[in-house]
Amino acid sequence: MKLSALYANKADIFPPIKFHEGFNVVFARVKNPKIKEKDSHNLGKTFLITVIDFCLLAEADKHHPFKIHSEVFKDFVFYLEIKTHSGHYVTVRRLVEGRNPVSIHVSHSPNTDLTRLFEPSWTYADLPLTKAIKQLNDLLDLSAIAPYNYRKGLGYILRRQTDYDELFRISKFSRSADKDWKPFLAQIIGFNHAIIDRKYELDETVDKLKLRQQTIEEEAGSTSEEYDEVKGLLEIRSSTLEGLRTELDQFSFRGVEAVINEDLVSNIESNIANLNRRRYTIDYELTEIAKSLETGFEFDLNRVQQVFAEAQLELPQALVHSYKEVIELNRRMSDGRKERLHKLRDKLERERAEIENLITDLDSERTAALAILEEKQTLEKYRKIQRRFSQQEAQVIVLQQRLADLDRAANIQKDIDTQRQKVNDAIQEIRESVRHDNSTYTAIRTTFSRCVERVLNVQALLSVSVNQEGNLDFNVRTLDPEMSGRETSEGAGASYKKILCACFDIAVVGVYASKPFYHFLYHDGIFEGLDNRKKVNLLNLIRDITINQKIQYILTVIDSDLPRDERDMKLLFTQEEIVRELHDEGDSGRLFKMPPF
Structure with a gap:
């Protein structure tokens, strides 16, 4: 897979770029040094890689420059012609805006311009992005990276400035889990990705099982290690429950339906007490009446006359007559009183x-009420029990559920143990694969070390280990x-990391030069910040691999970063090597010949 041409529907703004099979330079002449400090879109040297990636069907989210500056780019249509390993030419047409923005054309020879090609002539027309990626993947047929699609490794092939910080973990994978990039990288350096993938899948399975187990244990309120403790507690609670059940079965009730309470009993007793007091009063009154009835009016007139005679006094007849009247009156009064007393007594x-x-009656009622009240108290006791x-x-049910949950957790633990095995x-397979001879890995490692030594004059050791x-x-x-192979500190610097990244990419693409793989590299600003001697060495290495290994190499560079010869003269590129020249002398010098955006 190599890049053949890049152009747009607005050639006056974005002139076509025809890529060479070998060495390609995007060269920027900058007279104003401040340009280097400004946004890369000012000239477009760095932006070119974004345009190529867009044509290779990168997702254009809201942070993509074409979306941020949609008013500028909304009418653009880009075309990227790709040469496949089989020798066919695939042109991808992508609209900046549109529901089905991609069309693909396949031919046996390169085409200079397909901007006027009618829709029916496109091999695959008006495809949504996902379907277009699948179709392009089938056409490119990079079987060396199967089952991964062509986009997986583009971050190593299209190295942006941010991709030099880490040799292996490029910025595309900076926020991704290891499983998203390590199996792929393992594959391209010669290891079996399936073993690595399976290990990560098994780890995920174990993690999911552990999460399920943890959730169950949290719901149970106990851990699997506390199973026997919960079981013992259940046995104790069950025994207590059976005892209470037996006690309840022994209760018997007769008058519990009666509406009886202690207040009612107290009222009965109060009424009895009142009646007793009244009965006592009546008894007292009857006694007094009896006494009154037994006592008569006693007045003996003869005795009075005898007393007067003994005293030699004469009782006047008038007085005798009066006494008789009194006696008669008293007799009549006594008879009336007795009659009233008899009536009162009755x-x-x-x-x-x-x-x-x-x-x-109240005594009987009280006795019955007390009996019922006693049963009521028994009922209260029954209710308490x-x-x-x-x-x-309820506790037994909860414990039974906890025990059932812990049984589930224990079964999950069995699954965890099985998965852990x-x-x-x-x-063990991964370790054996590391120890096993691997011709691809050996070739990449030796080529990488040779490239690093050629540029840095030190050897480099590429290795894998099992963590x-x-x-x-x-x-x-x-x-x-x-x-004797002692490690140096050179690899720690930013400029050396950049060289290591370039050499690694060159080694990998070089080893796969004859296989269905990426056969091009794009290194943005690779010379920036490098020592001049290292620039010269790297440039010589690049030219060699483009000639001897037929690798297509695309380099972006500002004239101030050009390597210099022994006389301190800039090592200039030929006009054939320069596929696009940029400058800071107006809009015509930008990648997009229009005001900066």
């Missing part, structure tokens, strides 16, 4: 008899060839 006796009957029973029963088996989690780690370090 009334009191009747009242007393009624009181006796009432007291008898019943409440305890319900509480214990599979993880261990996968780790504590059983996953692959990719490592690189530079070595002092005169010190």
